[in-house]
Amino acid sequence: MKAFVPEEIVVERGCEGSLIYRNLRLALPQVPLRFVEPTGQSPWGGILSEPTARGRGASRTVEDVFAANGNGDFGAAKKKLLLTRHKGEFLKKCPGSEGQVCCNYFVVNFASNCPMDCSYCYLQEYLAQNPALKVFSNVDDLMAEADELLTKHPRFLFRIGTGEITDSLALDPYIGFAREVVPFFAQQPNVLLELKTKSDCVDGLLGLDPKERVVVSWSMNPQPVIDRDEHGTASLEERLRAARRCQESGYRLGFHFDPMIEYPGWEDDYRRVVEEIFATVDWRRISWLSLGVLRQTPGLKRTMRERFPRSELPTGEQVLCSDGKLRYFQPLRVEMYRKMVGWIRRGAPTVRVYLCMESKEVWEQVFGYAPSCEKELGNQLVNFGF
Numbered sequence: 129m130k131a132f133v134p135e136e137i138v139v140e141r142g143c144e145g146s147l148i149y150r151n152l153r154l155a156l157p158q159v160p161l162r163f164v165e166p167t168g169q170s171p172w173g174g175i176l177s178e179p180t181a182r183g184r185g186a187s188r189t190v191e192d193v194f195a196a197n198g199n200g201d202f203g204a205a206k207k208k209l210l211l212t213r214h215k216g217e218f219l220k221k222c223p224g225s226e227g228q229v230c231c232n233y234f235v236v237n238f239a240s241n242c243p244m245d246c247s248y249c250y251l252q253e254y255l256a257q258n259p260a261l262k263v264f265s266n267v268d269d270l271m272a273e274a275d276e277l278l279t280k281h282p283r284f285l286f287r288i289g290t291g292e293i294t295d296s297l298a299l300d301p302y303i304g305f306a307r308e309v310v311p312f313f314a315q316q317p318n319v320l321l322e323l324k325t326k327s328d329c330v331d332g333l334l335g336l337d338p339k340e341r342v343v344v345s346w347s348m349n350p351q352p353v354i355d356r357d358e359h360g361t362a363s364l365e366e367r368l369r370a371a372r373r374c375q376e377s378g379y380r381l382g383f384h385f386d387p388m389i390e391y392p393g394w395e396d397d398y399r400r401v402v403e404e405i406f407a408t409v410d411w412r413r414i415s416w417l418s419l420g421v422l423r424q425t426p427g428l429k430r431t432m433r434e435r436f437p438r439s440e441l442p443t444g445e446q447v448l449c450s451d452g453k454l455r456y457f458q459p460l461r462v463e464m465y466r467k468m469v470g471w472i473r474r475g476a477p478t479v480r481v482y483l484c485m486e487s488k489e490v491w492e493q494v495f496g497y498a499p500s501c502e503k504e505l506g507n508q509l510v511n512f513g514f
């Protein structure tokens with residue numbers, strides 16, 4: 129996978145003492161650096177200080193810096209990296225989707241936006257007003273908050289993920305986030321940390337001891353889908369190789385077929401991916417696999433058409449569901465899930481498979497049952513992981 133290198137790093141003053149800053153400077157000494165003064169408001173309210181030796185230009189607002197590179201242009205905003213302090217809570221419950229079965233997942237946001245650029249990425253809509261690629265420097269606050277939550281509920285088994293509004297590992301070669309947090313989460317008795325990625329940036333994980341508390345998971349798609357719609361991500365072969373390296377280093381694994389895409393020949397392609405997974409890694413060390421079809425709001429569909437006019441994804445037939453998202457017709461979704469479950473069961477008879485953001489009706493048609501509540505599904509998943 130071709131490594132992402134930002135055109136410029138913009139640093140909010142006060143972040144210079146952080147481990148993330150140190151890691152960034154060591155890994156990317158050639159990248160120009162600018163400092164901005166914090167204002168106590170949003171990180172976008174700062175004023176640029178005098179340029180550093182490597183910096184350039186006179187003092188301008190942070191907005192100017194990003195506007196110059198097209199802050200309104202989602203693709204351009206991914207090219208600069210902003211290091212800032214996170215000013216709110218790090219941990220929150222995954223919002224799920226109205227009317228769909230939820231898996232009771234917590235998310236912790238150590239960064240915002242992603243250097244890769246999938247045509248279907250929901251961040252194009254979710255972060256449309258604030259698309260800058262940001263990394264938060266106060267990882268110590270993140271761990272203190274997690275520690276408080278985990279200690280307060282010692283009997284609850286938490287599943288926490290970092291890949292809600294960014295990719296968990298794509299920036300890791302520069303920021304070294306995994307190296308900071310894996311030892312912390314590995315010591316906790318009541319949590320599974322999931323690092324979800326489409327990259328192969330796992331070097332920072334190897335050599336740490338995850339103590340069965342860390343699941344590294346990959347979003348999977350056949351190579352033709354990766355080529356057409358997952359721009360800048362690792363190839364299927366690279367993802368599988370990275371998964372094997374993680375498994376050999378003691379990590380549990382997860383795989384997410386999400387979003388699944390229907391196209392002529394999809395059956396053969398997805399069946400082969402399933403077979404390749406089980407030929408590459410030991411399925412008994414897989415904590416979970418999830419399935420979810422392509423879905424998007426009408427607004428995201430418009431953005432996809434504008435940003436990726438050659439993508440065929442927005443042209444397929446879809447219906448509007450109760451959560452306001454467009455999905456394939458229910459019979460087609462059920463058929464896709466049933467086939468996938470059949471191929472998975474052939475290679476891994478007892479591995480845990482769940483559906484992401486699907487209705488109880490679909491669950492029942494695919495598995496013959498639906499979790500009675502989100503807690504039930506969350507507990508099943510976490511128990512499988514432990």
Ligand code: SF4
Nearest residue numbers: 242244245246249326
């Ligand atoms: S890897 Fe994930 S977060 Fe990054 S662009 Fe693709 S879908 Fe979005």
